[in-house]
Amino acid sequence: MGGTMDGTKQQRRGNTRQRIQDVALELFAEQGYEKTSLREIAERLDVTKAALYYHFKTKEEIIVSLFEDLTKPMAELIEWGREQPSTLDTKREIIRRYSAALAGAEPLFRFMQENQATVRELRIGDIFKDRMRGLRDILIDPGADLVDQVRSVSAMFTLHAGMFAMQDLEGDVEKKRAATLAVSLDLITQAHEHACRRT
Amino acid sequence: MGGTMDGTKQQRRGNTRQRIQDVALELFAEQGYEKTSLREIAERLDVTKAALYYHFKTKEEIIVSLFEDLTKPMAELIEWGREQPSTLDTKREIIRRYSAALAGAEPLFRFMQENQATVRELRIGDIFKDRMRGLRDILIDPGADLVDQVRSVSAMFTLHAGMFAMQDLEGDVEKKRAATLAVSLDLITQAHEHACRRT
Amino acid sequence: MGGTMDGTKQQRRGNTRQRIQDVALELFAEQGYEKTSLREIAERLDVTKAALYYHFKTKEEIIVSLFEDLTKPMAELIEWGREQPSTLDTKREIIRRYSAALAGAEPLFRFMQENQATVRELRIGDIFKDRMRGLRDILIDPGADLVDQVRSVSAMFTLHAGMFAMQDLEGDVEKKRAATLAVSLDLITQAHEHACRRT
Amino acid sequence: MGGTMDGTKQQRRGNTRQRIQDVALELFAEQGYEKTSLREIAERLDVTKAALYYHFKTKEEIIVSLFEDLTKPMAELIEWGREQPSTLDTKREIIRRYSAALAGAEPLFRFMQENQATVRELRIGDIFKDRMRGLRDILIDPGADLVDQVRSVSAMFTLHAGMFAMQDLEGDVEKKRAATLAVSLDLITQAHEHACRRT
């Protein structure tokens, strides 16, 4: 209170790019990619559309940049996972870390889930698909029972559902997160143990 | 008058409305709602855009009509479910029938899943959300453990994931459907039995 | 004066396409292709830009349609020329007819000449280039002296120059046209006779 | 100060203005004035757009400066021509020197020819028109036959055509230049001698 400059249009030196990303992600997640126009983003930031083009070559590049910035943890997780032995502990750790990665970039992941049709046509669509497949292949034992494969995939999707579809369940957010993680871990454990017993 | 049926542009008496729905659903599911223009639909049918407006008042009404026509089984399932006692058998039957309902209107459900952001702004968004909540409330025991609630929701989402996300797993389509159903039934069973043991 | 309907927005049934072409050609010839915006064309016609798009898929298609409509005589001339024996009389007739063709589509040819850089990137650029080459190859004797080849080409370009670059010479338009044609015929005659004497 | 010249971005002290002109002319001649953006020029030079504005007040000034620098020989030629007696020898010398002037600034003249519609709206349009008229008036005898006037103008345009329209004729460049010049001299000679005979 008092002090912090004059309040309008100040302090935007050098961080405009960041502010564009923030507002864009918020709007993309809220209304979808196509229904969010550059005009809208620009107006919220009190700059002109042309200013957006100074920082990003196209509309798509905005979402691509967000994707690249925010999914780094996911990429690293996959890389890490590939180098580990395919033990139950590894898989459980993957699930735990993936849960954390999701929580850390919630709006982006919500966007990815709720705009799949759009995302599919965008450059990030393929990258994301690859990543999901990467994760899946780490969690699934080659040659496992089909039911157990489904269980592994379901473990991942339970985490997704936990973020978006269970938000209107009554109860504390953190507790729901924990419960979701528990079910996910349960599924991956069942999948793994069945598979072992067979061999 | 009278005359030869020559194969093109005849024989479509009265079924134009139906044909519009078919093509629209195909395109909506493939490219998304916003990216599918009425021009595109009209061109595929070899009629003019204005013709679409003879059959549907707006673009939104096309998707609404599809939704209403194709989700009747789901609505009936919920109605049926509400009148049944909350036993394990009931729940398993719900899951089975829901799986069948999904399979029977695959493109529409794919559309709903892949265009959630769009659907949310449409009239069908709320209806669908209500239905999903309806289903969920039948499957969940009030006062059950949070983990078991998650398990129930996960049972539903496993079916969804099964339709869309597992399509690139290797294996026969029917077998995958069966496996998915098995995991889903497993989850709902676990949820139910835990809950019973507590009471 | 007196009589002709009410003056505003009447009589435009069915001929809008034609009116667009007329206005577009006028503006393209006057200001160039790039500097003429669709807004400008639409405003002159008192319709919206979108109306232009009902009749033409793109801006380029407007100029393409003009080109196709207006250069038919030129195309036919080339076709005719190819079937004739390569006599002096044929060549003189070609020059005469080409002169007439130019006069009959003056604004288009002016446009083509004054916007060569633009035209080169358009679809019509290549077509036009081919036509010019076609004409040239009819007029030039294979194996003629280089100087005589130049004379033949110069005969064509003299006609062009006559249309555009000599308009500010003093004198009656028709007389200038006749004089230009005379010089052109002279050149083609010289070219032909030299060539004959050599063989 | 001292220091190693490493090859990139050095050694351009003071000659940036020149480099801008070079690149601009190249692009203007290749794609036209309107289709060449300052961004493009700047990118080729690996400087920012703003840097261009340090050296030139507007886009137009770039082409104006090119025009002024490169058409000095043409201006001097006219000045010289005006002071000479109107003999055949003078006229032939004018044609020879004009041919050389064209060859010495080929890209600019190509640009002027291929962007006439654009050039007309630019400041250089009028200057150039005046110059062409100046040349013409030296070559034409006042009161000569209209046909001979056309011949004189055609002599000039033959040189133009020679530069641009005959480039795809087979044959050595230098030989074509010589042939073109020969035809042009021929035309001017015919024009002159006819005129003399009449007086």
Place this chain on the structure above:
DNA sequence: GATGAATGAGTGTTCATTCAT
């Protein structure tokens, strides 16, 4: 001698929608 950041005015193009016929 040049850059980073931005603007204002414009571009061609597409869309859902309307309405007289």
Place this chain on the structure above:
DNA sequence: TATGAATGAACACTCATTCAT
């Protein structure tokens, strides 16, 4: 049952230009 012709509002994107640093 449809079409032909048009509209108004929007969209992504580009441009020449400016100015503080």
